[in-house]
Amino acid sequence: MPSDTPPINLIVFAGFKRIAQGRTADVLAQLRGRKDDDTPYLVFDEQTGEPLDFDVHNRAGVVTSAASAGAHDETPRGVGRPRLGVVAREVTLLPRHWDWLNRQPGGASVALRRLVQEASRVNADRDAVRASREATYRFMTAIAGALPGFEEATRALFAGEHERFEALIDAWPADLRTHLQKLSAAGWSTTA
Incomplete structure (x- = not known):
């Protein structure tokens, strides 16, 4: 049965340098091919900025969100019309x-x-702006929290101050800055 969830694209950073990017299988191959296997790295969902638990030696290639690692799906089954995607909830x-x-x-x-x-x-436009800003914040917090200007950049992000945000992250490492710009792109809408 086909899944309704799109495949996850990942982005991997060692320090502030992007070392891998793509679908799960591609990222596994890229990481397994690295010579400096001892270098610690952080794996993120490329679109949502969510940090993920990802073991390069896991042959199954299982990726779980860091927040839900160990959690189980407690969604009750049996009520609704599952074949149509209808799920009963309270x-x-x-x-x-x-x-x-x-x-x-x-x-x-x-x-x-x-x-x-x-x-x-x-609310589609407003939801897209909010999702973009939240994804940017998740990624920034996980990887750039100790960088100079982090707090001010966060304030500028949520205030919708695009030029100020860009100025504050301008001195940050290039790969990090590039991904922040990609994640935040939809967050600068003037209609929100």
Whole structure:
């Protein structure tokens, strides 16, 4: 059965130098081919900036987020329409909200799906800006937290001050700066 999740592209840094980039199998090959196998490295999801646990000697090539390492999926099964991608979850609302939802054409589920779809469409630009800034922050925190200007660069990032952010990271190592610019690119929208 095909997966709905796109394959993860990884980016790997040894210190502040990018040493590998690409899909999991490609990164495994790049890291296994390195001569300086003892050099510590950090592996990130290239798009979300999330640090990942990645063992180059793991023959299965399993990649897990550092935050969820050891966690198990506790999603209940059996309710909903799994073949259609519909998963039942609990929603807590006030009685007047349930009354309103139940009066809508198609009932509560149809009304909730329609509301979520509309909110996703209306807020797409703002959500993209937020996701970009959060990805940039995750990556920056994991790799550049001790660099000069880190705190000010973080403030500039979340304030939407593109030129100030660029000026603050300008003295940082080139590979690091390049990836920060890529991650933050969607975060400078003037419509957010």
